[in-house]
Amino acid sequence: MASLYLNESLDEIAFATGRRLGIDGADARHAAQVARVRTGERIGIGDGRGRIGWGPVVHVASDSVAIEVEEVLVEAPAVPELWLVQALAKGDRDELAVQAATELGASGVVPWQAARSVSRWSGPKAAKAAKGVERWRSIVREAAKQAIRPSVPEVAELATTAGLAERLRVPGVVGLVLEPSASHSLTAVLEPPATAAIDRIELIVGPEGGIDPLELRELELAGARVVRLGAEVLRTSTAGPAALATLAVLLRRW
Numbered sequence: 001m002a003s004l005y006l007n008e009s010l011d012e013i014a015f016a017t018g019r020r021l022g023i024d025g026a027d028a029r030h031a032a033q034v035a036r037v038r039t040g041e042r043i044g045i046g047d048g049r050g051r052i053g054w055g056p057v058v059h060v061a062s063d064s065v066a067i068e069v070e071e072v073l074v075e076a077p078a079v080p081e082l083w084l085v086q087a088l089a090k091g092d093r094d095e096l097a098v099q100a101a102t103e104l105g106a107s108g109v110v111p112w113q114a115a116r117s118v119s120r121w122s123g124p125k126a127a128k129a130a131k132g133v134e135r136w137r138s139i140v141r142e143a144a145k146q147a148i149r150p151s152v153p154e155v156a157e158l159a160t161t162a163g164l165a166e167r168l169r170v171p172g173v174v175g176l177v178l179e180p181s182a183s184h185s186l187t188a189v190l191e192p193p194a195t196a197a198i199d200r201i202e203l204i205v206g207p208e209g210g211i212d213p214l215e216l217r218e219l220e221l222a223g224a225r226v227v228r229l230g231a232e233v234l235r236t237s238t239a240g241p242a243a244l245a246t247l248a249v250l251l252r253r254w
Contacts, residue, residue, distance in 0.1 A: 048141070090208065114215060178243055
């Protein structure tokens with residue numbers, strides 16, 4: 001299968017049939033030294049913002065690779081956007097959720113410092129939050145390449161529950177809190193006619209210990225709907241991706 005590499009410095013003009021597109025830095029080193037691409041091999045180079053140029057490799061060096069564009073793919077923005085609000089979790093469970101969400105088409109992810117999150121980014125060490133966000137951005141970038149996605153999902157700054165409530169008060173935004181004890185299923189509250197006027201859906205997933213009742217109430221007051229996926233209780237690493245897959249079918253993207 002053809003591989004995708006990214007060069008975020010490319011502009012729209014660079015994507016034209018017959019032109020050369022190039023990569024350097026870490027992506028070029030991976031292509032040349034790890035993937036061992038060869039002249040004539042077909043690969044894609046994207047800008048991470050919706051465009052990919054496909055064509056044969058015409059130049060390979062240890063720190064630079066270039067193709068001659070034969071085909072240009074331009075991805076239309078998805079409406080509604082699907083965002084995963086992922087509570088910080090211990091180990092790599094939150095990172096697994098972010099990776100899978102990217103592969104499943106999420107438009108963006110929001111790291112959430114929930115009251116019951118074992119992992120903590122906030123506090124006196126502000127650098128820890130910045131490091132965590134950069135780590136997630138690296139994860140979505142690599143996952144987007146793996147999934148051959150023209151657009152790399154956005155990673156927002158670390159959010160508090162109050163910050164999430166503000167996001168949900170924006171017109172055109174619908175918040176869905178995944179909660180196993182909810183009375184209504186995700187599919188019941190989002191029948192296709194109900195999605196016509198929605199610009200963005202935010203899927204909110206709590207940490208291992210669940211969402212604190214006070215936080216749940218705050219999100220509901222901001223307009224969020226509390227929904228369940230099924231009879232099974234999913235891990236924090238799988239709930240979000242399962243919901244995204246369900247929405248992909250519901251919105252007929254799959």
